[in-house]
Structures are given as C-alpha cells and as structure tokens.
Amino acid sequence: MYLLLAAHADGTALQELTADGLPAPSNPQPRVVSAGDLAGVVRGLEKRRPRWIWHRTQDWYPSLLRAGVELERCYDLTLCGSILAHSEFTAHTGYARAAEKLTQDDELHQPPRALQPPPPPPEQGALFDAPARDQRPGQSLEELRAEYAAQQDALRQAGAVPATAPGTTGGSADAPDANRRQRLQLLLAAESAGAMIAAEMQHTGVPWREELHEQILADCLGPRPAPGQRPAKLEALTAELRQLLRSPALNPDSPQELMRALHRNGIEVKTTRQWELKESSHPAIEPLLAYKKLARLHAANGWVWLDAWVKNGRFQPEYVVGGVVSGRWASRGGGALQIPRQIRGAVHADPGHKLIVADASQLEPRVLVALAQDSKMAEAARDKDLYAGIAAQGFGGDRAKAKVALLGAIYGATTGESGRLMPQLARTYPRAVGFVEQAARDGEAGRTVTSRLGRSSPPPSDRWLRSQHSTTAEEQRRADSIARSRGRFTRNFVVQGSAADWAACWLAELRRRLRDLRSDGTAAAELVFFLHDEVMVHCPDGAVEDCMRAIEDSAAAAKELLFGRIPVEFPVSVAVVDSYDKAK
DNA sequence: TCTGATCGCGCG
DNA sequence: AAAGCGCGCGATCAGA
Numbered sequence: 033m034y035l036l037l038a039a040h041a042d043g044t045a046l047q048e049l050t051a052d053g054l055p056a057p058s059n060p061q062p063r064v065v066s067a068g069d070l071a072g073v074v075r076g077l078e079k080r081r082p083r084w085i086w087h088r089t090q091d092w093y094p095s096l097l098r099a100g101v102e103l104e105r106c107y108d109l110t111l112c113g114s115i116l117a118h119s120e121f122t123a124h125t126g127y128a129r130a131a132e133k134l135t136q137d138d139e140l141h142q143p144p145r146a147l148q149p150p151p152p153p154p155e156q157g158a159l160f161d162a163p164a165r166d167q168r169p170g171q172s173l174e175e176l177r178a179e180y181a182a183q184q185d186a187l188r189q190a191g192a193v194p195a196t197a198p199g200t201t202g203g204s205a206d207a208p209d210a211n212r213r214q215r216l217q218l219l220l221a222a223e224s225a226g227a228m229i230a231a232e233m234q235h236t237g238v239p240w241r242e243e244l245h246e247q248i249l250a251d252c253l254g255p256r257p258a259p260g261q262r263p264a265k266l267e268a269l270t271a272e273l274r275q276l277l278r279s280p281a282l283n284p285d286s287p288q289e290l291m292r293a294l295h296r297n298g299i300e301v302k303t304t305r306q307w308e309l310k311e312s313s314h315p316a317i318e319p320l321l322a323y324k325k326l327a328r329l330h331a332a333n334g335w336v337w338l339d340a341w342v343k344n345g346r347f348q349p350e351y352v353v354g355g356v357v358s359g360r361w362a363s364r365g366g367g368a369l370q371i372p373r374q375i376r377g378a379v380h381a382d383p384g385h386k387l388i389v390a391d392a393s394q395l396e397p398r399v400l401v402a403l404a405q406d407s408k409m410a411e412a413a414r415d416k417d418l419y420a421g422i423a424a425q426g427f428g429g430d431r432a433k434a435k436v437a438l439l440g441a442i443y444g445a446t447t448g449e450s451g452r453l454m455p456q457l458a459r460t461y462p463r464a465v466g467f468v469e470q471a472a473r474d475g476e477a478g479r480t481v482t483s484r485l486g487r488s489s490p491p492p493s494d495r496w497l498r499s500q501h502s503t504t505a506e507e508q509r510r511a512d513s514i515a516r517s518r519g520r521f522t523r524n525f526v527v528q529g530s531a532a533d534w535a536a537c538w539l540a541e542l543r544r545r546l547r548d549l550r551s552d553g554t555a556a557a558e559l560v561f562f563l564h565d566e567v568m569v570h571c572p573d574g575a576v577e578d579c580m581r582a583i584e585d586s587a588a589a590a591k592e593l594l595f596g597r598i599p600v601e602f603p604v605s606v607a608v609v610d611s612y613d614k615a616k
Numbered sequence: 617t618c619t620g621a622t623c624g625c626g627c628g
Numbered sequence: 629a630a631a632g633c634g635c636g637c638g639a640t641c642a643g644a
Contacts, residue, residue: 306624306625328625357634369628370628374626439631445632
C-alpha cells in the first residue's frame with residue numbers, strides 16, 4: 033500500500049496510490065485531514081504498513097515523531113529524485129533528460145553566486161525551504177503523484193537497457209551478474225530509510241552527560257571563564273608563548289601574527305600547521321602545540337558548544353542525508369560528525385543501559401575487493417585484519433606499508449611513500465588497482481562513474497569544461513592538473529560511494545531488526561549515532577546480546593544485498609561500553 | 617561594520 | 629611522518 037501526503041491549503045491531502053503511482057482504483061479520492069488530526073490518522077493507517085510517500089522526510093517526519101508516531105517505511109521524493117536524475121542507470125530515460133534541462137542553471141555548475149540572477153521567490157510561502165538539490169517536484173498532491181509515477185517509470189527502465197552505453201559509463205558498476213533495476217531500487221529504499229533514521233536519531237539524540245563534559249573541560253582548560261575570556265590554561269600558555277617568542281602582544285590565534293613571531297625567532301616554517309611545527313625543536317614549539325590543541329577544544333567543543341547543543345542529557349544534531357555526493361551523510365550544527373576523541377567520555381549510557389559501538393573494519397578496501405572481484409585480494413580480505421593479509425602477500429609482512437599503499441590507491445596518492453608503493457601493489461593486485469585506475473581515467477576524461485547501487489558522480493565542473501579548450505602550454509598544464517584532480521575524485525567516488533551504499537543497507541537492516549526487538553517488547557534499543565562506517569546503539573543491559581546479533585546479521589545482509597554471495601568478509605568490530613571513549 | 621574567503625583542525 | 633578522498637566549523641583576514 034502506497035500513501036501520498038501533500039500539504040494542502042486547509043490541511044494535509046492524503047491519497048492511496050498503486051505501486052506505479054496511479055490513484056488506487058478501490059479508493060481513488062484524496063482525503064483531506066486537518067493539522068490537528070494528522071498524527072492520529074497517520075498512526076491509524078500505519079497499521080496497514082503502507083509506504084508513505086512525501087516530498088521530503090524532513091518536512092513530515094520530525095513532527096510526527098514529536099507526536100509519538102513512528103513509521104516503518106517511506107519514499108522520499110526529493111532524495112530518490114536526485115539519485116534518479118543523475119544515475120547512469122537511468123541516464124537514458126526521459127526523467128533524467130528532463131532533470132538535465134532543469135539543472136542547466138544549477139548553481140553547482142555555474143559561475144560564482146554573485147554573477148547569477150537571484151533565486152525566484154518560493155512558490156508556496158514559507159512552508160517548504162527551497163530543495164537542496166536540483167529536483168523540484170511541485171508540491172500539490174497531483175504534482176507529487178505525477179513525480180512519483182515518473183520516478184517509478186524511470187526505475188522500471190533502469191533494467192531495460194544494455195549494461196554499457198559507450199562513452200557514458202565507467203567500468204565501475206558493470207558486474208555481469210548485475211541487475212541494475214534491483215540495485216537502484218535497493219538504493220532508493222535504503223536512502224529513504226536513511227532519511228527516516230536521520231530524523232529518528234535527531235529526535236532521540238546521543239546520550240550526553242553534561243557534568244562529565246564539564247569535568248573534561250575543567251581538567252584541560254581550568255574553570256569556566258567569563259564569556260569572551262580565555263580559560264586559565266590558555267591564558268597561561270599565551271603568556272609563556274609571548275615570552276618565549278619575544279612578542280609581548282602576540283595573539284596565538286592569528287596565523288599572521290604567529291608566523292611573524294616564529295620567523296623573528298628563527299623558526300622558518302611556511303605554514304603554522306601542527307605537522308610542520310613539529311619539525312622544529314625550538315622551545316616555543318611544545319607550548320604552542322599545547323595551545324593549539326586546547327584552543328581547538330575550547331572553540332569547537334567548549335562551554336559555549338555545550339550550552340548550545342546539549343539539552344536534557346541529549347545531543348541532538350541534524351543529519352543531512354544525501355548531503356555528500358558520494359552518498360555519505362553530512363550534518364548541520366554542532367559538528368556532529370567530528371566529535372573529538374578528547375570529549376567522547378561525555379557520551380555515556382543511561383543507568384541500566386549500555387552503548388554498543390560497532391564499526392565496519394577496513395570497509396573501503398573490502399568494498400574495493402568486492403567491486404573489482406580481485407580474488408587474490410579477497411584471500412587477504414578473509415583475514416580479520418585485511419592490511420595484515422595484504423602485507424603477508426605482497427609487502428614482506430610490513431603492515432604499515434600495506435596500509436599506506438592500499439589507501440594511496442583508493443585516494444590517488446602520487447607522491448611520497450604511498451605513491452612509490454603503487455607499482456608494487458599493482459603487480460600483486462592488478463584487478464583491484466586496475467579498477468580504481470579505470471575510475472580515475474574516466475574522471476579525467478570527463479565521464480561519470482557510478483557506485484555499486486547506482487549513485488553516479490556529478491558531471492564535470494565548469495572549471496573542468498573550460499579547461500578543455502586550453503591553447504597555451506601554461507593553460508594545458510593547468511588543464512592536466514584539473515583533470516587529475518577530477519580523476520582522484522572519481523577514483524575515490526566509486527569506493528567511497530559503494531561503501532556508503534553498504535553502510536546505508538547496514539543501517540536500514542539494523543533499524544528493521546531493532547524495531548522487531550522493540551515490538552517483541554523485549555528491548556527498547558535505539559539507534560543514536562551513525563558516522564560513515566560506525567553505528568551506536570543505546571539499549572538496556574538485558575538487550576545487549578540481541579542488539580549485537582542484530583548488528584552483525586545486518587552487516588552480513590548488507591554484503592549480500594550489494595554483492596550477492598561472494599567470498600569476501602565485511603567484519604564489524606563491536607564494543608559494549610558505558611561511555612564512547614571506551615570503544616576502540 | 618558586515619560578508620565571503622582562507623586557514624587550520626576535528627572526524628571517517 | 630604525511631599524502632591522496634570526503635566533510636563542518638570557528639577565528640582571522642581582506643575587501644567593500
């Protein structure tokens with residue numbers, strides 16, 4: 033059952049659809065529900081386990097959650113539309129072509145903002161913000177229904193073409209056993225589930241003990257200072273630095289002042305980054321590095337942050353699903369995806385509860401093995417420690433070397449040790465290395481590449497396009513540099529994007545299993561955090577075993593959904609802890 | 617005095 | 629020890 037929701041002048045319009053997006057013959061008339069009745073009506077209809085179709089999950093689901101209504105599944109028209117508009121799997125469809133027309137003015141691929149005409153005023157008042165992406169389905173019930181139907185039509189066609197259209201597609205996504213339509217359908221379901229999970233996690237929040245956080249701050253920085261003042265420890269370090277660098281008014285937060293002071297004292301650095309400062313042995317370096325570390329803690333996660341972001345023992349950041357082109361999530365406010373190790377002790381389970389912190393070990397290299405079907409590297413990936421396996425096969429047991437080489441292949445390293453190790457890696461694993469090399473060449477040539485489930489990289493930037501008609505040698509050199517940069521991006525995209533595909537499936541599978549546990553009445557386990565390849569579940573002590581099994585089963589399910597039955601392991605490491613700093 | 621760009625650093 | 633990818637954010641800086 034498919035139920036479409038649309039904002040209507042006098043409430044919410046609600047219509048039952050067929051799978052194809054036509055009005056359900058048995059019940060073709062829309063129904064209008066007042067704002068006050070919506071949560072109750074939705075709750076009642078949820079018993080029939082519909083898929084809720086809406087413009088954006090963020091517009092509907094948070095308020096339903098506040099009203100105590102949790103839903104099983106949805107279809108997010110904006111997120112799915114964005115995938116379908118760009119995917120190589122649907123590039124031949126009318127849907128993608130229409131989207132391409134719309135995006136010709138897309139600011140992402142256009143000159144600086146200042147040169148563009150101002151955006152048109154919103155059509156429907158302030159009810160919705162402008163969509164983040166270029167797909168702008170209209171917002172009336174009929175427009176949304178038509179949009180859904182068009183998306184389903186495009187999805188159907190994804191399975192109806194030869195796998196490779198010459199000159200348009202990188203080799204990355206073309207396994208012979210692949211069923212593109214199924215994969216894309218899976219991606220759309222996982223993306224929509226992700227949107228629900230993001231809203232639910234924001235609603236729930238990360239359990240955060242303010243007094244533990246304050247204790248960490250006091251230990252590192254001293255007592256809480258007056259607003260705008262430096263904490264005592266930073267003040268003391270500033271005084272020490274001013275003396276050691278003979279600069280009585282130095283502000284160590286100012287890179288320019290700092291650079292001048294360092295140079296005056298014979299410390300010849302080109303930047304003021306920590307790694308470069310560490311090269312020097314001047315007595316001022318140690319307190320300077322200490323200052324930088326503590327100043328960062330104070331500015332990014334100090335008392336001001338605590339006041340702004342932690343309420344009633346929960347940190348409730350906003351997650352932005354689809355915020356990264358590769359399919360990773362982004363976040364807004366509070367730096368949710370950058371919680372520093374220093375303060376993870378403040379993330380603490382409630383009494384009678386545990387935190388289960390699980391992360392996929394060496395996810396990206398394993399994804400590369402599966403994508404490239406490199407059987408030699410798959411042998412190494414049977415090891416719990418993939419890098420150790422690779423080291424044994426091709427690097428004389430030197431794990432550090434193996435790791436640097438493999439990450440270099442995924443990121444496109446050209447210089448340094450990592451770059452030098454590439455030939456050695458390529459000899460041992462021609463398939464895996466060849467796979468990322470092909471993705472790089474596709475990117476350099478302006479082609480798009482595609483993740484396992486069908487998320488495609490953006491088309492070349494305006495900068496890249498302009499660089500193509502260079503004439504002088506200097507321009508050509510610039511063009512090569514721009515092309516190589518795009519090559520590194522597409523090289524990484526196929527791996528990072530497919531890892532994001534895997535993680536989305538892992539998360540969606542885990543959510544389903546945790547819901548099952550909850551409906552059994554055995555466990556009130558909650559997903560509270562997600563970070564690219566890591567999840568955190570907050571659950572009662574008695575539910576720990578069930579949750580751990582759910583996490584591991586979900587990982588296995590995700591592997592099979594993406595790649596079928598292949599001899600590559602995707603192990604997860606699971607830690608049961610009271611506080612986040614005890615994990616890993 | 618405001619705004620956008622840049623630097624530097626946190627996370628994967 | 630750092631380089632190759634992807635992000636968000638705060639302080640400073642440059643320019644209007």
